[in-house]
Amino acid sequence: MTQAFDAAAQQALLESRVAAALEQARKLGADACEVGASVDQGTGVNVRLGEVETVELSRDQGFAVTVYVGKRKGSASSSDAGEDSIRAAVEKAMAIARYTGEDPASGLADAELMATEFPDLKVHHPWHLSTDEAIELALACEAAGRAVPGITNSDGAGLSSGEGVRVYGNSHGFLAGLKGSRHSLSCMLIAGDEQGMQRDYDYSSVRDPALLASPESIGKSAAERTLRRLGARRPATGRLPVMFAPELAAGLVGHFLNAIAGGALYREASFLCDSLGKPLFPDWFTLMERPREVGAMASAPFDNDGVYTRDNVYIDSGRIASYMLSAYSARRLGMTSTGNAGGARNVRIEAPLESQQHLLARMDRGVLVTELMGQGVNGVTGDYSRGAAGFWVENGEIQYPVEEFTIAGNLNDMFANLAGLGDDVDTRGSVHTGSWLIDGMTVAGG
Amino acid sequence: MTQLTQSPLDEAIATLLAPGGLDAEALEPGLSHALGPGIDYADLYFQRSWHESWVLEDGEVKDASYNIDGGVGVRALSGEKTGFAYSNQITAEALAETGKTASGIARSGSCLDRKPVTVSSAPLRYTGIDPLSGLTAEDKIAMLKLADRVARAADPSVSQVSASLTGEHEVVMVRASDGTLAADIRPLVRLNVSVIAAKNGRRERGSAGGGGRYAMSRLRDENAAERYAKEAVRQALVNLEAVDAPAGQMPVVLGSGWPGILLHEAVGHGLEGDFNRKGSSAFAGRMGQRVAAPGVTVVDDATLDDRRGSMTVDDEGTPGAYTPLIEDGILVGYMQDKLNARLMGMAPTGNARRESYAHLPMPRMTNTYMLAGQDDPEDIIKSVKRGIYAVSFGGGQVDITSGKFVFSASEAYLIEDGRITTPVKGATLIGNGPEAMGRVSMIGHDMALDTGIGVCGKEGQGVPVGVGQPTLKLDEITVGGTQS
Secondary structure: OOOOOOHHHHHHHHHHHHHHHHHHHHHOOOOEEEEEEEEEEEEEEEEEOOEEEEEEEEEEEEEEEEEEEOOEEEEEEEOOOOHHHHHHHHHHHHHHOOOOOOOOOOOOOOHHHEOOOOOOOOOOOOOOOOHHHHHHHHHHHHHHHHOOOOOOEEEEEEEEEEEEEEEEEEOOOOEEEEEEEEEEEEEEEEEEEOOEEEEEEEEEEEOOHHHOOOHHHHHHHHHHHHHOOOOOEOOOOEEEEEEEOHHHHHHHHHHHHHHOEHHHHHOOOOOOOOOOOOEOOOOOOEEEEOOOOOOOOOOOOEOOOOEEOOOEEEEEOOEEOOOEOOHHHHHHHOOOOOOOOOOOOOEEEEOOEEOHHHHHHHHOOEEEEEEEEOOOEOOOOOEEEEEEEEEEEEOOEEEEEEEEEEEEEEHHHHHHOEEEEEOOOEOOOOEOEOOEEEEEEEEEOO | OOOOOOOHHHHHHHHHHHHHOOOHHHHHHHHHHHOOOOOOEEEEEEEEEEEEEEEEEOOEEEEEEEEEEEEEEEEEEEOOEEEEEEEOOOOHHHHHHHHHHHHOOOOOOOOOOOOOOEEOOOOOOOOOOOOOOOOOHHHHHHHHHHHHHHHHHHOOOEEEEEEEEEEEEEEEEEEEOOOEEEEEEEEEEEEEEEEEEEEOOEEEEEEEEEEEOOOHHHHHHOOHHHHHHHHHHHHHHHHHOOEOOEEEEEEEEEOOOHHHHHHHHHHHHHHEHHHHHOOOOOOOOOOOOEOOOOOOOEEEEOOOOOOOOOOOEOOOOOEOOEEEEEEOOEEOOOEOOHHHHHHHOOOOOOOEEOOOOOOOOEEOOOEEEEOOOOEOHHHHHHOOOEEEEEEEEEEEEEOOOOOEEEEEEEEEEEEEOOEEEEEEOOOEEEEEHHHHHHOEEEEEOOOEEOOOOEEEEEOOEEEEEEEEEOOEEEEEEEEEOOEO
């Protein structure tokens, strides 16, 4: 059931269609134009209780065009990157540009910012995996988890593997493509006692299948994570230090990045407006972006505007050193693009790291949070209030699981009160970080 | 009376099949490809959608976009196994290829005799129109500019206004091996206004919006731009005065309408058939038992006219229905699609939904709400010595296995000695579904539905939904403020 996918041929095809669309827009009278096209293909299998549950083959296309007529713009997109639908989309975008209002900041990124070097960043590693092999891996993963005593039910294990091509071109003459792959294996298990049921999961997600964690290790870890939640109590309400597990600390980095993104800043929808040069984190903390790291999750030589990507330092010794800007948001702020159309790529932290055990000892009494729920983050004010689950810490050691409580504060204070960073760095996503210990949050429980 | 419009089925055939050189006859060989050996159910889901979006910022509509999506998803079931493939081409070749791929889930067994075709005759829950036509581009821009003017005129502290107008025209058709042949034309529109207000060094956001399954012109006729602009400004101004919210357990009064997100999270997801078949829901095996306080009656209702969550037929072709979930506190029903209904020995309830042809259907909510009670909303407030009155929410989430759910208030007030007093900052509320529903002690007579803004996410698929409830009192729930 595997499908052939010739990434190089797909890239050549998309490049020729993007070039044709740019030419068509020029002929129809567009002063400038940009076009993105993509094709992705993948296989996904899910197993549950030792049986196959779903087998899914996906093949997605996407195509988006933006035309500029004077200072007006129009956009159109389609799930079909075929010649006819591209032609129709360009015409539709031109029609829309007759109605939109003038925008002095509108237009392509400046020509001198276009990427000119395209090193192979090793993010494309196809996996020629048959459906049967994918099922075997998922079954082995779930079986390893279910073999752990105490696991009573399963939400299943899943393997997904895919690759794709993205092409971007604009009327500066920029035309480039990027091939990439993504493979992941995950498992979610359930355990129950007289108090009720709990579930938890673990996963591995990689560019290169050779780096995928073993099915057995994922299954076992999912089981352990599930079992340790049984017998949870509710913590008392009070002001306490909170430790965020690495995958949740990456979310805090995400809140920071959203707040220094140009789009939030020019809309005044950020708690970090007019914050350049101001202290936000302790002076031992530096946060940067490495978009050209070889083999990393979010590596790319150019951003969604075609602008070259470069190493950016966002927090330098605790102070805000740069915003995160696309061509448009930069113009709105009277600044220059930082190559961040589409977001940050490969965020890394430089700070002294400690073992989790050492961090817990310093915390002494508080909560270790391993799950957050809900959307209670106000990007305009930085106010933060979310549902949580995790572990009660007393005398520097984990005592018992806790659940059904909230943690609350304001991101300005939370960042300033960052008291320590763990060496338990999670490298699965675009943001690499270990645990964060934050002093002085409000825990609301029973 | 003369029938001027085509039936949904005729329109679907013309829209979905004709461009690829197919007609209704082509559905039969298409289905045959998916009905390989050992397959006990198969369906073809055709979809085409046209989506339009106009966005105003800085007083100008500077951004507008148009999207066309479409294709066919083919599903083959064998026992609990599902094979699935899709294509963005609706052609004979694509049907053959996706059908064979999907039916590869089973490799042996007998070939199913398909049932004779029954064309769905479900009553229409909305008019099958293209909601994008009817207003010119100038009309749409004028509506957004009106929202901008009204918001800026409402208060000098308003510093930013953004407004968006979106509309979707969707045509779907389902042909299944159980004889189903159904089509649906689904309009969906929405207007949203968001403002930033700044005063005394503080900055706050307010937002409001709404819509439903009707023409964009109705938003204009009902003065949606003006109403939502004023409401967004009002909310931002309230939040500019907000003090830190309290932390800990206390009584909470929820306003009518959109706070019904409580029901969506606390009970709705936990009553979806798939989680109960798998035994992964905190409500599994509790049919017939008390799961909420007496007086609490909750339904899922796809049959409401023109509502955002309504469906004439679901994405498996089953007519949309009124499904009681909890009656006077007792669990009486699950929401089902065909797969889970069959495996649980129940009937489908018209709750099968999918984000698109490229996604698998699963049991989902439509419009979920609590029926009105007897209490006067004023008496409910008066009954609280110290607590919170929450009237608007940003969103929620639930862990269906442990039953823990959260929802985050975006407009709330302190209740002190039976009176609504100071506004408090947004805070997350957390509880356990069955436990929280057991603590509903007063139910207002003011049942209201939300304005048409909900999007529900499950396993990465988003679908439009509605919620509603009367004013109600929870005797105790944890409020996640900062003042302990």
